[in-house]
Amino acid sequence: MRLQLTFLLSICFILSACEKDNLIPDIEGSLVGFVYTFDEFANRLPDRGDVEVTAHGLKNYTTYTDQNGRFEFKKLPSGTYELEFSKSGFGTLKHPGIKHLGGMPTTLGLSFSSALNSEAFFLYRIPETIITSLSIDNNLIRATFDFKVDPPERMSLSVIFSDVSGFDRTNAKSSLLCHLTSVDGEFSGNVSFSNLGFVQGQVIYFRASVFNRDTAITDFDDRIVGGIYSYFDYTTYTTVYPALGDESAQFSFIVP
């Protein structure tokens, strides 16, 4: 009697084991991508290794890039992930909405076709250069810098404007990107006020941050690799530029 019961139980157990077959399993698979690193002047760095990559999903997974900037999560369960890229001295980049279905590898970024642009993750060093002075005079912006390394020939600045003194990036009225070139160590560039929404004669305050960016590079000979270097933060509804330089002091000008 007891023996029969055990038999029944064990058969039930075996059956229940195979019933798992009907459940939907997590399909695992590799997730692969590529990171390029740049200095604060947007020059490519040869060392693309040791970038910590975290995949945030139902659980978190961490891996590191190799010297070629390649990272791979092996046996990552299917799901939607947010990737986070961090390295000491570099701005932390995030990229949400990575769909990983599992099975054969999900390959991010690089495109199979030679004609098509492809996207990789661009990680920039946090600028050490300090903006020491800024001036705007008749559509010409001038800047002086305190460089910690050899000065480049070009600098790009993200400039923010307000008609209220004491503002910052979160409550600026407008912003623009300007490109400055060096002539005998003096950096200057053109700036247009037509779209900023200010009127002639108004006193405008402004600040700037170092913002050197390359949006695409040539790699694999003739192939263009586009770069993801900013992200949209859905909690604050703002676009985040992870390696934007510190904001300069506030300067002012009168709209010409």
Next chain:
Amino acid sequence: MNQLSFRLLSLNNLIIYSLLSGLALLSGCEKEPVPLTTNSIIKGTAGLRNGGDYSGIKVVATGPYQESSTLTDLTGSFQFTGMGNGTYCLDYSKEGYGTIRQYNIQLFGNDTALARGVVLYELPSPLKLPVLRRAFIGIRPRSYPEKDWICFETDVTRQNSEKYCFWFLMCMATDEKVSIDHNQLIDFSWSGQFNDDKYFLYIDIEWFLYLNRENLPFKSGDMVYVRGYPVNMEERGGYLDTYLGVKQYSTLDRTRSTNVISFIMP
């Protein structure tokens, strides 16, 4: 009493055995995932570099479940239907041609995924490879405007030239262990001609320097070692392996190579 203990023992054994077999079956079942959806389609086209008949190219789709295989029609089109959810890769092959792997075909639910068009190139000829006799920088005869080329003298003559394969991928490095896995630069742009009775291979040094202007790994005066591997030269540029992040040449024959020869970087 003895009988009873024996029965208990066998009962325990039986329980343990059935537990173990249940576990074994459980792990066995986990290895074969069942698709959540099975109504996706993969469509695509594949072609051959030479010729209008693109039929008979084998396409294998590998995914989380069992492999599927199909052949292209006359126009090179192929289609997989009833595919389960997951990420697939496609392998393209045909007798006498190089093989190409395409990654990242993602399917879920009612998806129709379009695979990017692929072109297969003929494999390089199986004929023997020339011996590279010497390499030097010099003027190429009967070529205008007159300028410097990287010249490679071979052992091939007009009488035996049809017995040789001249399609090369040239690997270069500053040490003589240069190979396809150990090199600093790969060049692809080759041309050749007979000078008197000897066959020479050439690289346009001006073009070579221009193409590598951003990161030429050699300095002027460096001894550069070269080794050639058979490849279809029409496959210029190769294709990108998006999994490894490296350029691949579908027709490259890694098993055969020329001797190593060196020249001094001008």
